[in-house]
Amino acid sequence: MSLVVVGSVAYDGIETPHGRVDRTLGGAATYIALSASYFTGVNIVAVVGEDFAEEDVRFLAGHEIGLEGLERAAGETFYWSGVYSQDMNERTTLRTDLNVFANFEPKLPPAYRSAPYLMLGNIQPALQRGVREQMNGVRFTGGDTMNYWISDYRAELLETISQWDFLLINDGEARQLSGEYNLRKAANAILEMGPNTLVIKRGEYGAMLFRRDAHFMVPGYLLEEVFDPTGAGDCFAGGFAGYLAGQGIDLGAGHIDKRELGRAVIYGSVLGSFCCEKFGVDRFRALTREEIDRRFIEFREFTEF
C-alpha cells in the first residue's frame, strides 16, 4: 500500500543549546518519507537543486524511498536556517532561501498516480490541491498546513482541505483555523470543513485525534534530552500516515477499528520522539523497526491503567 509524499526537501542550518549544524538534509517531505518508510512503500515528489548531494540521494534510497518524483532543477536547493531558545520551545528563523522551491510545481510520475495513499506536506494549498487532482482513485489524502496559509490563503485552503480525509496541524493552528479557543469546539468546527479525521499535535504535550464519533489522546514521550526538535511534527505525520497506509486502512470507510487510529497516533508520537534525539535526520541513519516497536510498547506501559 504505497504512500506518495509531497513537500519540501531542503538543506537546513540548525542551532540548539546542544550545538549547531549547517546544510544538513531536511525539509518536510524528507522527514515524512523517512518516518513512513518504516511502515510502507514511499514515493517522494519534491524538487532539489544542482547542489543536492549524491550521499543524500543514497541515504533516501537506502530507506527504499522512491525518488522518481525527486525533480532536479537549475539552481540551489531550498535553504532554511534557525536557532532555538534555551528551553527549545521557541525558534527564530534566521534565513529562508526558497531557491528552486520557489517554482515548485509538483508533477507526479505516471506510476505514482494510482497510489492509494497521499500525504501532503505543508506547501501552498493550491499546489496541494493540484497534486490530489493528478491522482486516480486515491484512497486517502492527508495533509499539513501552517498559520500563514490559514490567515492569508484561507479560501484556497478551505477548498483544498474539503477534499482531505485527515488534516494534521498543531493546537495554535487549530484555534486559528476554527476561531475557537477550546480544542474540543475547534475540532468539531474543523470536522465540518471536510476532513473525517483531525490530528492535533501539541509538541511535548502529545497529540490528539478527533473524528465525529470518537477521540483519542496521548501525552508526549518524555525524552531525557531533546537534542533538536526540527522535523518532529513531520516525523509524526510520517509515522501516522505510514502506519495507516501499511495497514491498508481507509479513513473514509464506514467501519474503522478505532484502536488502529490510536496506534497510528502512537507510531506518529514514537517517530516524532526519535527525531528529537539527534540533529536533523541523523537519528534515521541507525533507527530500526525494532527500536520503534519497543518504544510503542513503552507508550502502552506508561499509559495503561
Added chain:
Amino acid sequence: MSLVVVGSVAYDGIETPHGRVDRTLGGAATYIALSASYFTGVNIVAVVGEDFAEEDVRFLAGHEIGLEGLERAAGETFYWSGVYSQDMNERTTLRTDLNVFANFEPKLPPAYRSAPYLMLGNIQPALQRGVREQMNGVRFTGGDTMNYWISDYRAELLETISQWDFLLINDGEARQLSGEYNLRKAANAILEMGPNTLVIKRGEYGAMLFRRDAHFMVPGYLLEEVFDPTGAGDCFAGGFAGYLAGQGIDLGAGHIDKRELGRAVIYGSVLGSFCCEKFGVDRFRALTREEIDRRFIEFREFTEF
C-alpha cells in the same frame, strides 16, 4: 481507611469570563476533602472564623467529612479573590486576607492521630511537618506546596518533604524545586529528596506520576466548557489520595500494583475536570460516584490503543 486532610478553608471571590461569585466556599482543604470523600472517610483539620456559615458546615457534613478538627477562631475566615484571563490560563490575585488563617496551628483531635493516611494541602512547610509529628504510625503522607515556599523556605521545605511518600506539584514548581528544566530529570532529582512518588500536575495537559522504577502519564480531560478552574489542582490531589486511601494502598511498600497508581492519577484527573464545570465547589453539590466512574471509563476509552 480514613484520610486526614489539612489546609485552608476559605471564602473566595472568583471572576472568570463566564461570570463572578463572591464569598463562595473554597480553600485547598475544602476541595481536597470533598473530592476524597467519594472514595474514603475524610477528616478535615482547618480553621474558620465566626462568619463561617452554617450551610457550609452542613454541606461538608453532607459529604460525611469529619469536622471535629475544624476549629472556629475569633475573627473572619480566610478570604481570597482573583480574576482569570480570557483563556483562563492566567489568574491575577486581587485580594488575600489571611484573617484567622494567619495564626493557624493545626492541632489534630486525638481520634485523628492514628489515621493511616495524611494529605497536607499547601501551607507553611513547618506547619505541615508539625502535623505529621502529631500522627502515630501514619501509613502514607502526601502533600502539596507552591513556588513561594520553594524559593523562600527551601531548607524547611526539603526537611518536610523528606518525610513524605508523595509530593504533588505542578510542572513549574517541579522545575523550580529541582533546578532541572527537563521533567524526567526534574523528577529524578525530586525522588532523591525523599518522596517515593512524585505527581506532576500539568493543568489542561494532564498529569504524570514518577517512581524510581516506573512512570505513568495521562492527558487532560477535554472539557467543552471550562467554567472555573479554581480548586482543580486540589481536587486532583483529593481524588488521587482518596482513591489510594480507599484501596488501602501503601506507597512505601515494596510491591505495589502499578495499575493502581495509574488509576489514582485518573481519579485525580476526573475530579479535577468535574471541579471546572461550575463555580467554586458547586459541582460537588450534585456530583455522584456513578458520574465519576463513568468519566473514569471515558478516560480509558480515549487513551487505550
